[in-house]
Amino acid sequence: MKRLTLLLFFCAAPALNAQDAQPDARKTLYDFLVARAANHFEARKKEVAALKTPEQIKQRQDRLRSEFLRSLGSFPAKCPLNPTIAGTIRGDGFRVEKVIFDSRPQHQVTANLYLPDGKGPFPGVIVPCGHSVNGKAAEAYQRVCMLLARNGIAALCYDPIGQGERFQMLDAKGNPISKNGVSEHIQIGIGAWLVGQSTATYRIWDGIRALDYLESRPDIDGKRLGCTGNSGGGTLTAYLMVLDDRIVAAAPSCYITSLERLLTTIGPQDAEQNIVGQIAFGMNHADYLTMRAPRPTLMCVATKDFFDIDGAWASFREAKLLYGKLGHGERVSLFEYPDGHGFSKPRREAAMRWMRRWLLDKNDAPVEDDFKHFKDEDLQCTRSGQVLTDFKGVSAFGLSIRECEKFAEARGRFVKLPREKQMDVIADALRMMPNNVRPSSARTAEFITPPGRDHVTFDHDVYTTWRELAAIKDRFTIAIPEFIPDTTQPRSALSKKYQAAIEFESLGIGGFGKNARPASYSPEFKNAMISLMLDRPLLGLRVDQLRWWLWHEQRGDKRFHLVGEGMTGLIALHVAALDPRVEEVTMEGSIVSWEDVVRTPDSVGQIQNVVPGVLTRYDLPELIASLAPRKVNIVNPVDARLQPLSQKAVDDLLAVARQAYAAQNAADKLVLKGLASGGR
Numbered sequence: 001m002k003r004l005t006l007l008l009f010f011c012a013a014p015a016l017n018a019q020d021a022q023p024d025a026r027k028t029l030y031d032f033l034v035a036r037a038a039n040h041f042e043a044r045k046k047e048v049a050a051l052k053t054p055e056q057i058k059q060r061q062d063r064l065r066s067e068f069l070r071s072l073g074s075f076p077a078k079c080p081l082n083p084t085i086a087g088t089i090r091g092d093g094f095r096v097e098k099v100i101f102d103s104r105p106q107h108q109v110t111a112n113l114y115l116p117d118g119k120g121p122f123p124g125v126i127v128p129c130g131h132s133v134n135g136k137a138a139e140a141y142q143r144v145c146m147l148l149a150r151n152g153i154a155a156l157c158y159d160p161i162g163q164g165e166r167f168q169m170l171d172a173k174g175n176p177i178s179k180n181g182v183s184e185h186i187q188i189g190i191g192a193w194l195v196g197q198s199t200a201t202y203r204i205w206d207g208i209r210a211l212d213y214l215e216s217r218p219d220i221d222g223k224r225l226g227c228t229g230n231s232g233g234g235t236l237t238a239y240l241m242v243l244d245d246r247i248v249a250a251a252p253s254c255y256i257t258s259l260e261r262l263l264t265t266i267g268p269q270d271a272e273q274n275i276v277g278q279i280a281f282g283m284n285h286a287d288y289l290t291m292r293a294p295r296p297t298l299m300c301v302a303t304k305d306f307f308d309i310d311g312a313w314a315s316f317r318e319a320k321l322l323y324g325k326l327g328h329g330e331r332v333s334l335f336e337y338p339d340g341h342g343f344s345k346p347r348r349e350a351a352m353r354w355m356r357r358w359l360l361d362k363n364d365a366p367v368e369d370d371f372k373h374f375k376d377e378d379l380q381c382t383r384s385g386q387v388l389t390d391f392k393g394v395s396a397f398g399l400s401i402r403e404c405e406k407f408a409e410a411r412g413r414f415v416k417l418p419r420e421k422q423m424d425v426i427a428d429a430l431r432m433m434p435n436n437v438r439p440s441s442a443r444t445a446e447f448i449t450p451p452g453r454d455h456v457t458f459d460h461d462v463y464t465t466w467r468e469l470a471a472i473k474d475r476f477t478i479a480i481p482e483f484i485p486d487t488t489q490p491r492s493a494l495s496k497k498y499q500a501a502i503e504f505e506s507l508g509i510g511g512f513g514k515n516a517r518p519a520s521y522s523p524e525f526k527n528a529m530i531s532l533m534l535d536r537p538l539l540g541l542r543v544d545q546l547r548w549w550l551w552h553e554q555r556g557d558k559r560f561h562l563v564g565e566g567m568t569g570l571i572a573l574h575v576a577a578l579d580p581r582v583e584e585v586t587m588e589g590s591i592v593s594w595e596d597v598v599r600t601p602d603s604v605g606q607i608q609n610v611v612p613g614v615l616t617r618y619d620l621p622e623l624i625a626s627l628a629p630r631k632v633n634i635v636n637p638v639d640a641r642l643q644p645l646s647q648k649a650v651d652d653l654l655a656v657a658r659q660a661y662a663a664q665n666a667a668d669k670l671v672l673k674g675l676a677s678g679g680r
Helices: 029-049 054-072 139-149 181-194 199-216 232-243 259-264 285-290 309-325 345-359 387-391 396-406 408-414 419-429 493-497 523-533 538-553 568-578 594-598 620-625 647-653 655-663
Strands: 003-007 084-091 094-104 107-116 122-128 154-158 220-230 247-253 297-302 332-337 453-455 463-468 475-480 502-505 559-565 582-588 631-635 670-673
Touching: 029 259, 029 523, 054 199, 054 232, 054 285, 054 309, 094 199, 107 139, 107 199, 107 387, 107 396, 122 139, 122 199, 122 232, 122 345, 139 154, 139 220, 139 345, 154 199, 181 199, 181 396, 181 594, 199 220, 199 232, 199 396, 220 232, 220 345, 232 247, 232 285, 247 345, 259 309, 285 309, 297 309, 297 345, 309 332, 332 345, 396 408, 396 594, 408 620, 419 568, 475 493, 475 568, 523 538, 538 568, 559 568, 568 582, 568 620, 620 655, 647 655, 647 670, 655 670
Parallel strands: 003 453, 122 154, 122 220, 220 247, 247 297, 297 332, 475 502, 475 559, 559 582, 582 631, 631 670
Antiparallel strands: 003 463, 084 094, 094 107, 107 154, 463 502
């Protein structure tokens, strides 16, 4: 019994570095993806080094900003803010107004506006929050706002979605289901990406509308606006300072490092901190500084931060050089303090002094006194403590559902396209090799061989492991298990059940993976995030892997039955749609609708199947319909929570597939087996 490992190369990807030319097959999928990212980082480094003139810098700024916006998807038209002041409290040298405004129709934002005593108009600074459970009420965010207000600058601190008074998933009693913002941000991201949006898109728009609110007030000078935030708030500061030219001065804290160091230290973080395609189109952390050059920007960093300090200095040096080439090297600076992650007093003071320098024209050094901060309830804007309870508005999940509904007609048109066009749509959505391109001839080389495995390399950069279980006939079954325990087992349960002739181990699953259905911050989460930043979603990588393996290994007129389970069911389905030699496909225990994922805030184990924007083109029912009249078996399908679906639910979700098969007099070729009773 043998296993064979292949390394396949995507023709659209840059060549492997010399040090990666002979990879150890024991490397994890994550290590492999980091190696792929390194090629893009090297290409970017050469591009930046070649920038000599202000005109060249400006051209690159424009290109990156355009790519950034494209990746985020579309922003909506601006709706009326409909601001209300829910109350006012006094502080020492300032007052705080408790503000509620609409970011989108029926989508409310809670905020605290810290106004200096005296007569305005004052400069204004927005303060996006990091990942504090209590959002704007966290002590560090209160203190930086108080510090700004006590030094002549108004500060607007607003709750992010998933934090403070803006949790997006509430139980029957109105209490947050999630324990922290990170979990909600990831869940929001899963559905948002599927419809061509992202958690970052929703959060950036809240920040833009916060600036709109400041600009709308007569006591704020709209020509003197700034932004500062820490951690997740540093992320949003980085985004906003690039995308909104009204931000004169910016001071992101405890976020900017470099993607090279991020990926090789703590790995990709929260959903909004990963922009689809950014590694591929060359947007690194330094670019958040240089895309806004030469406007004043201060990096606030911590020596002992988990956002790597060496990466921070590397990004700063790059930005300093480019600011200098634009004639304004003094407008970018770095403040470092030898402590850990957080908006600590030294960084708060540095941010405040930067704002005074550029918004008040006062280059001085006030300090932070030991003043008291407010209790959480003092700053509460809503009666209940949650906007969704008070206003019954639209959650971030609801925003994604709205987007999904916009494209229902487009998904319906997919079924009517010619097969060749359908294949092109699928390949484009999954960022795969075009259908009219065939992989180059194989070339072999031996690598380190773990027990039970032989290794071969091809010009295609995906690990492939398979084992032959039976004699190959003209038509045979290939099983794609979710998890293969080890190479000493005679066969997986799936292979045994379907008497598979070949057992195929999909990229990062089985021997290369640790979990079949991982939770948010598992290795699969990080794999999915870096894949999205590479603009190569995991599902697309895995479909390409099996698809091109079939071309290399199974020549002639062979015909196949593909069997997938759980997450691998989607791999089998997509390969069948792309390869007419697949005469039959079976999905066991798999989801059958991405729209169901969008409509399920608390979906489980879906991050690895995210394909950005796929629901603007097709859904799984349309994909199944496109296979008519070939045999398709949907066995024990599950919903987005991985719970069994009833027969009625299956029939409802796959109505379009039923219709397509009936239209071709092939109703018996579509087998749908949900639970006879029970289930959703």
